[in-house]
Amino acid sequence: KNQxxxxxxxxxxxxxKNCTLQCNYxxxxxxxxxxxxxxxxxGPVSLTIMTFSENTKSNGRYxxxxxxxxxxxxxxxxxxxxxxxxxxxxxxxxxGQNFVFGPGTRLSVLP
Amino acid sequence: GAGVSQSPSNKVTEKGKDVELRCDPxxxxxxxxxxxxxxxxxxxxxIYFQGNSxxxxxxxxSDRFSAERTGGSVSTLTIQRTQQEDSAVYLCASSxxxxxxxxxxxxxxxxxxxx
Numbered sequence: 577k578n579q580x581x582x583x584x585x586x587x588x589x590x591x592x593k594n595c596t597l598q599c600n601y602x603x604x605x606x607x608x609x610x611x612x613x614x615x616x617x618x619g620p621v622s623l624t625i626m627t628f629s630e631n632t633k634s635n636g637r638y639x640x641x642x643x644x645x646x647x648x649x650x651x652x653x654x655x656x657x658x659x660x661x662x663x664x665x666x667x668x669x670x671x672g673q674n675f676v677f678g679p680g681t682r683l684s685v686l687p
Numbered sequence: 688g689a690g691v692s693q694s695p696s697n698k699v700t701e702k703g704k705d706v707e708l709r710c711d712p713x714x715x716x717x718x719x720x721x722x723x724x725x726x727x728x729x730x731x732x733x734i735y736f737q738g739n740s741x742x743x744x745x746x747x748x749s750d751r752f753s754a755e756r757t758g759g760s761v762s763t764l765t766i767q768r769t770q771q772e773d774s775a776v777y778l779c780a781s782s783x784x785x786x787x788x789x790x791x792x793x794x795x796x797x798x799x800x801x802x
Contacts, residue, residue: 607788608788617795618795618796619691619778619780619793619794619795619796620730620778620793621793622790622791622792625788625790627788665729665730669788674732674735674743675720675732675791677722677729677730677731677732678729679728679729680729
């Protein structure tokens with residue numbers, strides 16, 4: 577069983593719409609949770625980092641939430657743009673030496 | 688440099704040949720990571736360096752894979768006797784330290800195709 581699960585596997589939305597991506601994890605211990613954006617053919621780029629004591633973290637139109645009790649996180653994208661089309665990866669930091677990557681959610685934003 | 692640099696960006700090799708992939712991390716970053724990503728799949732951890740030492744080699748899939756880091760900077764990942772299942776993107780990342788909370792920065796990857 578994967579220690580980090582993401583849903584949906586893929587998502588198609590129209591430009592300008594909002595969307596929310598989900599991440600559930602079972603990794604323990606847990607020091608922080610990260611969301612990365614990976615454009616096709618490129619390396620992942622960091623969006624947010626949250627410690628277990630943080631509930632929300634924003635980066636422009638991206639807002640990540642974390643519920644450490646239920647071990648769930650979400651990434652909300654507001655007013656989507658065509659350039660948001662990418663894979664979004666949830667990553668659990670197991671105290672800096674072991675990063676557990678989720679499989680990613682593939683987002684397609686259509687005009 | 689400004690970012691994590693990897694070379695070659697693309698490599699096509701014949702089955703059975705050895706390949707060497709290079710990673711030049713961000714200057715001053717002591718932690719360096721190698722990951723593998725097959726087409727449409729998530730990232731697979733290979734190895735982690737702190738300075739020149741590799742406290743975690745648990746992800747290397749077989750003894751055909753090895754990695755080294757010299758001078759606390761450049762790292763090379765070597766795949767001997769390549770197989771078709773080795774075809775993937777090999778991503779290198781670095782961070783300021785191995786401690787929790789440091790942002791890890793990825794390179795653009797080395798695309799390896801074994802034919």
